[in-house]
Structures are given as structure tokens and as C-alpha cells.
Amino acid sequence: MSHVSSPRPMTARAGSALQGRIRVPGDKSVSHRALMFGALAVGRTTVRGLLESEDVLNTAGAMRAVGARIERSAEGVYAIDGAGLGSLLEPEHVIDFGNAGTGVRLTMGILGTHPIAATFVGDASLSRRPMGRVLDPLRQMGTSVIARSGDRLPLSIRGPEVALPLTYRVPMPSAQVKSAVLLAGLNAPGETTVVEPVATRDHTEKMLAGFGADISVTLDDAGARVIRLKGQPELKPQDIDVPGDPSSAAFPIVAALIVPGSDVTVENVLLNEHRTGLIATLLEMGAEIEILNERSAGGERVGDIRARSSRLKGVTVPAERAPSMIDEYPVLAVAAAFAQGDTHMPGLEELRVKESDRLAAVARGLEANGVPCREGEAELTVTGGAGRIGGGTVATHLDHRIAMSFLVLGLAGERPVTVDDGAVIATSFPTFTSLFAGLGADIADREGLTA
Ligand SMILES: O=C(O)C1=C[C@@H](OP(=O)(O)O)[C@@H](O)[C@H](O)C1
Ligand SMILES: C=C(OP(=O)(O)O)C(=O)O
DSSP: OOOSSOOEEEEOOOOSSOOEEEEOOOOHHHHHHHHHHHSSSSSSSESSSSSOSSSHHHHHHHHHHHHHHEEEEETOOOOOOEOOOOOOOOOSSSSEEETTTHEEEEEEEHHTSSOOOOEEEEEETGGGGHHHHHHHHHHHOOOOOEEETTTTEEEEEEEEESOOOOOEESSSSSSSHHHHHHHHHHHHSEEEEESSOOOOOHHHHHHHHHOOOOEEEOTTTTHHHHHHHSSSOOOOOOOOOOOOOOOHHHHHHHHHHHHHHOOEEEEEEETTTTSSSHHHHHHHOOOEEEEEEEEETTTTTEEEEEEOOOBBBBBBBOOOGGGGGGGHHOOOOOOOOBBBEEEEOOOGGOOOOGSOOHHHHHHHHHHHOOEEEESSOOOOEEEEOSSSSOOOOOOTOOHHHHHHHHHEEEEEEOOOOEEEEEEGGTTTTTTTHHHHHTTTTTTEEEOBBBO
16 A cells, blocks of 8 residues: 555644653554564464554555465454465565555565565655665575666565575665565575674564574674574464554654653653664753663563653764664754754764655755754754744655654744645554644644644
């Protein structure tokens, strides 16, 4: 299902303080993987708290297309009857991933070593994003690819009868590339090894181990993670409880910090160490954030995050922290607009190949709303405390995180902020506007109706 609804401009304006306790929907990375690994297991996997957003529902459609049965109960629990690793069916139609980079790249990995053909399409945003980073290692494992120049969607693949296991050093910090190679390795006889010089989110490794795969992680002499996976395991079904998405929690947390008088708690948030870079950065900026009720659930750390309005100061974010907060830079830039002094963010090359060129989209959005910033090749510097923030319209370029980040800016600006399309928020956080309304935020569509 591509994003086909018409653009829906939305406006956020400053109003009352934000107050309350909320839960954000389930983590997007874990939700995609729960559906995929459930489809590869033999037997019934159940998933509670699955993120029911466009991206994840497209992955459910893809897994159905290759033979998994996926059903949702009235209580919202998903039951997945796996088709089984090595037994996937050839899809009868093109697989449409809409806006979802994770969905399409990980599915290419899975299907790339099955002896079936598949064709992938996506929306205008996904069709601009680079797929060569996944197709290159797949070609080395024996996958045939027909793609237009530059390895962009739409494209078709056919897996070999018997795939070749691979040792692959991931050239850029990308959990999607790492995961695609490991998932391809699942159906290759022998051992597939992925060397990851810069650590990225480890949900694939952890969840595959939970499903019974033989997978190990060690560090080499240079400190790179070495992930070894034995091919052709029998994956066993699991019961999964998906914790709240820290990348979604980022929006109410930053909003609470910058809207005067606010006090917001987001309950049951995933606190995986590869996902908490934003919290570390906000604490360095002087944010009043507390982690409460910290516990372990399903092999992950989770907790409640309380954020209160704070006097923030600008910081330099270490470049090596980027993978642990890669999706949070747009909303960090919004926090930085209200901090005293400069916030410097180096190491952002990967932001240029997300749903939009996020470095450019953030810089243009800040400029349109009176926030001074400097955009470099792979860095951004935001000068906070300028005053008279807001009054602009932001081009979202089919990017949910740009839309949500600038609506948060509008909640604390002197003037309202409009985003040209709020419909894209359904990619990852379909309950965004209703949860914000419950906290007391004024976010409305163009007609002035509360969204
Ligand atoms: O593996 C994942 O679930 C994800 C990895 C990241 O992408 P990259 O691998 O392109 O950095 C992130 O931006 C995306 O939202 C989710
Ligand atoms: C980059 C993102 O997702 P994906 O790559 O899955 O489209 C995101 O959600 O910010």
C-alpha cells in the first residue's frame, strides 16, 4: 500500500502546557522483524503491541504474499503461521512497500536467497533511496537482480537454487544492510559473517537468537562487531511483546522540554543501548529527564521516561553517537532551536538518504521558521534562542519525521508552524495527533479542526 492519500497540511501553535502519561505505539524496527521472523518460523508466533502503521502493515502484506498466514484478533494480537525458512512461496504480484526502507531492504535479504522471483515497488520517496547497499552483497551470494541504473526501485530479484554464504564488512553504519545480509545468510548453507565496524541497532541479532538461530557476536582487535550466523536453522515460533518505540517517544519528550510548564511521562519505552543516543544528548543539554520503573522485558531494557520543561544549552553531539539516534536528529534540531547557544551535529552523512534528504529538509524548515542554522556536507549547526520562532510552512517531502518534528517546533514557537503534509505521519506513528491532543497540544488540520 503506497501512501496515496492527498496531502494534508497541518498547523501546530503554542497553547497550554503539555501534561499527562501516555504510551506510544510499538517499536517499528522490532515490529517489522517480528512479522518477518514469524513468517520464517514453523508454527505460530504471536505478537502483542505490534505497531499498526503503514510501513509495518506493508511488511505484513509482503509476508502474506510469500505464504505466511497473519491474522489480527479483536484485541489487537497478531498470530503469524510461518511459511518456514526455505519454503517461501513466489509472490503472485509486485510487492509494494510504500515508504518503508526497513521493510523493503530486509525483505530483499530474506527473498534474495530463496529460489523465487519477486518485484518490489514503493512510493516516490522509497524509489529515490539507494538499494545497491543491499543488492551488492546479495549479488555476491548468487542473487540475480534487474534494476534501473543506480539500483533504485522498482526492481526485481531472483534467488539462486543454492546460495553462497558470505563474509561481508558493512561499508556504512546501517542496521538495514547488516540485517539484510544476515537474513540472506539464513537460507545459505554454511556460515555467513557480517563485520560491523560501527555498531548499529542489534534487534536482528537478538531476535534471531530468540527464534533459535545459531548466531554469535564477538569483537575483533579493532573493536568491530563480528556476527556469525549458521545457515539453515530451524526457527522456532515466539511470543513477542513489542515495547514502545523510542523514536516515537522522542516527539512528546522534546515537546515537553520546550513547552513551558510541561510534565509528560511516556510509559514502556524500549531502552536498547543502540537506541538511546537522543536521551543521552538531551541530558547533556540540561534536560530534566528521568527514567523510571526500569525493567527487563523480552530480553530488552524498557522504562518510563518523564520529561519536564527545561532550560536547554547547546552541545556538540559526538559523531560516533549518530547510529544510536539516527532517526532523532530532526527532532533534536527542534530542541536545539530552543537551547542557549549552538548545537553542533557532525557525522550525518546517512541523513541524506532517508525518506528525504533530512539534513536539507531540516535546514530549510528551520530557516522558514526563523531559526539560524548552518548546513554542511555531513553536519548541521543550529543556533538556539533566536526568538520569533515560527510563522513558516515546511516541505515534508513524504517524510514522517520531518512532519512530526516541525509540528513539535510549532507547539513552542511564538508563531504557528504549518507542515505541507501531515498524512505521512501514518508511516510510523498513526496515533501522533490524538496522543498530542490528549496532552493538551494544539495541532489542527488546515481547516482549523483538531486533527
Ligand atoms: O534496521 C532498522 O530497523 C532501521 C535502521 C535505520 O536505517 P539504516 O540502516 O538505513 O541506518 C533506521 O534509520 C530505520 O528507521 C530503522
Ligand atoms: C529511516 C526511517 O525508516 P525506513 O528507513 O524504514 O524507511 C525512519 O523511520 O526514520
